[in-house]
Amino acid sequence: MPDAxxxxxxxxGKLTLEGLRLAGRGGTALPGLIALTLDPDFISALxxxxxxxxxxxxxxxxxxxxxxxxxxxxxxxxxxxIHNRSGSNLDRGVASALLADATWSAExxxxxxxxxxxxxxLPGVVGxxxxxxxxxxxxxxxxxDRYFELDALAKRIGEALAGLPRETTLILNSDDxxxxxxxxxxxxxTIYFGVDDPSVGGVVPQAISDATRCPRCSxxxxxxxxxxxxxxxxxxxxxxxxxxxRDVAAAKIVLxxxxxxxxxxxxxxxxxxxxxxxxPGLYNAYNALAAVAAAGALGIGLAEATRALVNxxxxxxxxxxxxxxxxxxxxxxxxxxxxxxxxxxxxxxxxRNPRILAALNDxxxxxxxxSWIWDADFEALAPSVEHAVITGVRSRDLALRFKYAGLxxxxxxxxxxSGAAIDRAVALAPxxxxxxxxxxxxxxLELRAALARxxxxxxxxxx
Amino acid sequence: xxxHIAHLYPDLMNIYGDRGNVIALSQRAxxxxxxxxVRPYSVGQWADPDWPDVWFFGGGxxxxxxxxxxxxxxxxxxxxxRSVEGGAAIFSVCGGYQLLGHEYVPEVGPAIPGVGILDVxxxxxxxxxxxxxxxxxxxGQLIGFENHSGRTFLGTSAKALGTVxxxxxxxxxxxxEGAIQGKVIGCYLHGxxxxxxxxxxxQLLIWALARRxxxxxxxxxxxxxxxxxxxxxxxxxxARP
Numbered sequence: 001m002p003d004a005x006x007x008x009x010x011x012x013g014k015l016t017l018e019g020l021r022l023a024g025r026g027g028t029a030l031p032g033l034i035a036l037t038l039d040p041d042f043i044s045a046l047x048x049x050x051x052x053x054x055x056x057x058x059x060x061x062x063x064x065x066x067x068x069x070x071x072x073x074x075x076x077x078x079x080x081x082i083h084n085r086s087g088s089n090l091d092r093g094v095a096s097a098l099l100a101d102a103t104w105s106a107e108x109x110x111x112x113x114x115x116x117x118x119x120x121x122l123p124g125v126v127g128x129x130x131x132x133x134x135x136x137x138x139x140x141x142x143x144x145d146r147y148f149e150l151d152a153l154a155k156r157i158g159e160a161l162a163g164l165p166r167e168t169t170l171i172l173n174s175d176d177x178x179x180x181x182x183x184x185x186x187x188x189x190t191i192y193f194g195v196d197d198p199s200v201g202g203v204v205p206q207a208i209s210d211a212t213r214c215p216r217c218s219x220x221x222x223x224x225x226x227x228x229x230x231x232x233x234x235x236x237x238x239x240x241x242x243x244x245x246r247d248v249a250a251a252k253i254v255l256x257x258x259x260x261x262x263x264x265x266x267x268x269x270x271x272x273x274x275x276x277x278x279x280p281g282l283y284n285a286y287n288a289l290a291a292v293a294a295a296g297a298l299g300i301g302l303a304e305a306t307r308a309l310v311n312x313x314x315x316x317x318x319x320x321x322x323x324x325x326x327x328x329x330x331x332x333x334x335x336x337x338x339x340x341x342x343x344x345x346x347x348x349x350x351x352r353n354p355r356i357l358a359a360l361n362d363x364x365x366x367x368x369x370x371s372w373i374w375d376a377d378f379e380a381l382a383p384s385v386e387h388a389v390i391t392g393v394r395s396r397d398l399a400l401r402f403k404y405a406g407l408x409x410x411x412x413x414x415x416x417x418s419g420a421a422i423d424r425a426v427a428l429a430p431x432x433x434x435x436x437x438x439x440x441x442x443x444x445l446e447l448r449a450a451l452a453r454x455x456x457x458x459x460x461x462x463x
Numbered sequence: 464x465x466x467h468i469a470h471l472y473p474d475l476m477n478i479y480g481d482r483g484n485v486i487a488l489s490q491r492a493x494x495x496x497x498x499x500x501v502r503p504y505s506v507g508q509w510a511d512p513d514w515p516d517v518w519f520f521g522g523g524x525x526x527x528x529x530x531x532x533x534x535x536x537x538x539x540x541x542x543x544x545r546s547v548e549g550g551a552a553i554f555s556v557c558g559g560y561q562l563l564g565h566e567y568v569p570e571v572g573p574a575i576p577g578v579g580i581l582d583v584x585x586x587x588x589x590x591x592x593x594x595x596x597x598x599x600x601x602x603g604q605l606i607g608f609e610n611h612s613g614r615t616f617l618g619t620s621a622k623a624l625g626t627v628x629x630x631x632x633x634x635x636x637x638x639x640e641g642a643i644q645g646k647v648i649g650c651y652l653h654g655x656x657x658x659x660x661x662x663x664x665x666q667l668l669i670w671a672l673a674r675r676x677x678x679x680x681x682x683x684x685x686x687x688x689x690x691x692x693x694x695x696x697x698x699x700x701x702a703r704p
Binding site for chain 2: 218369370394
């Protein structure tokens with residue numbers, strides 16, 4: 001039974017939420033912030049009442065998609081998840097999701113918590129949620145003005161995970177040395193997922209490799225195969241630390257323009273039907289592996305999880321498609337070099353010459369330092385770009401990045417407003433063509449607001 | 464004509480997009496018909512410290528900086544000093560800038576010696592300086608983004624690269640940003656720096672080419688995109704420091 005303080009916090013938070021909804025707003029953060037101010041233990045008080053426990057999904061890239069995939073799996077298995085679907089992933093976002101699905105007497109109206117958690121917030125939040133399962137997708141450099149250094153962040157996450165009870169299962173990416181070694185300080189159950197298909201990836205380390213040194217002894221890591229940045233088949237010849245054995249492995253991946261097919265293997269047992277992931281990109285294949293592994297940890301079988309993903313629909317800006325005047329806009333949110341390179345990979349895998357609408361902002365939610373665009377591999381993209389329309393608060397930095405990557409001046413143009421940029425990109429693309437809309441967070445919100453004003457999409461918190 | 468560019472510790476000192484400086488140097492050479500080659504120089508015995516005309520040295524994470532500091536304490540640091548004496552230029556940012564100075568004094572523990580090419584000293588500060596950085600210099604304004612907790616102070620042989628207008632610069636106290644001493648430049652400007660401050664890039668090219676090709680007059684480039692990007696960034700820095 002929740003205590004008096006939790007009841008007061010619930011009432012205040014819910015009133016705020018109702019008020020925001022009456023005003024036509026989303027309410028994915030403020031109600032939770034108010035509840036947490038009144039009762040700092042609000043999250044543990046409410047999450048403790050969930051009979052199937054809590055799943056946390058964290059990491060730099062892929063949190064929202066992985067959590068949404070898992071949400072589909074849970075729903076098809078008859079579970080009722082309380083989930084911060086909109087991607088509001090600080091503690092206030094978790095609290096807001098709990099509020100939205102709680103009764104006025106502070107009882108959760110669901111049986112499992114599914115929370116995407118900002119990787120820098122994870123150390124502070126995970127203890128309060130006492131999760132049954134923690135998924136970490138990957139750790140890349142991201143918004144350096146906020147998180148500073150990746151090694152330090154990985155260390156803090158490792159320490160926080162080490163403090164969790166033995167019953168907590170970790171779901172970790174075996175191919176990311178920073179993530180795989182999060183379990184080093186723990187003696188509890190860990191499920192590793194990874195990509196074994198030898199045709200995926202190359203042998204050349206990428207410019208953005210963040211973890212070329214062993215997380216245990218700092219010696220240079222050896223890579224037999226590099227998949228993305230520092231993700232790959234890695235080992236340390238000095239201390240012997242090596243990529244852990246995969247419990248959920250992609251033995252073979254076929255990547256296509258609208259999705260991929262994965263043949264699964266590993267200690268979880270194989271299935272005859274391949275796992276079909278209905279959104280493109282190798283990174284989304286990784287997200288699907290993570291979701292399936294997490295489902296396994298909750299006792300949901302592979303076949304059931306695989307079936308649930310067939311109809312998966314992407315979240316805001318995660319390869320969401322919008323039809324505009326006979327053209328398809330594919331919205332791809334980017335926020336760091338690894339995410340950008342993954343998005344580029346998915347564009348180039350289609351074999352087409354992409355038409356691009358690119359938008360760069362530098363507000364807090366985007367990361368105020370735009371330096372990261374110089375780490376992203378525009379050099380791989382530029383030779384095949386058909387045309388790029390460039391917009392955003394820092395459009396000129398982005399145009400300069402394209403120029404130095406070798407994109408000809410007559411293949412790009414800067415358009416200041418979001419609405420005009422969409423119009424221009426659509427006008428330049430022949431009917432039936434696809435335009436890849438690649439944008440940072442607040443830039444994507446602005447582009448999406450322009451599309452909403454034109455009646456093309458619904459406001460994002462409604463989906 | 465050809466240009467030899469060395470990228471110092473690209474595997475360890477490579478955060479904050481400083482790689483853009485190497486891209487800017489090589490592209491601005493190539494656009495003028497100068498053949499540019501980039502080679503990495505990392506931990507361990509350097510094959511040929513006399514090859515580079517210009518070195519780039521960027522910022523890194525703490526772990527990287529420790530390893531690099533130890534590496535430069537040996538033969539490689541001596542090689543770098545000899546190269547500068549032989550006429551090579553250096554452009555350094557943040558951690559690289561600090562390591563080119565006399566020493567870095569942490570909050571606790573003994574001072575970590577630097578290469579000593581720049582007459583500057585850095586000590587640890589409590590508050591981290593994170594934000595847009597705008598400085599005036601005699602050749603125009605410098606624009607970038609700073610992210611450092613080290614406080615760097617100039618000795619008498621090093622001149623400030625600029626005077627801070629927005630942000631903190633070297634130490635948040637004396638309004639100086641960066642250092643210039645002979646053909647060696649250090650600064651706290653990420654961004655990347657050189658694409659948006661192209662005359663520094665061109666000055667480095669002139670210094671670098673002089674080592675093997677004598678005095679070179681660079682053909683002018685169409686820098687309208689560069690200037691548009693700097694104007695936009697300066698506007699942001701003034702509105703949102």
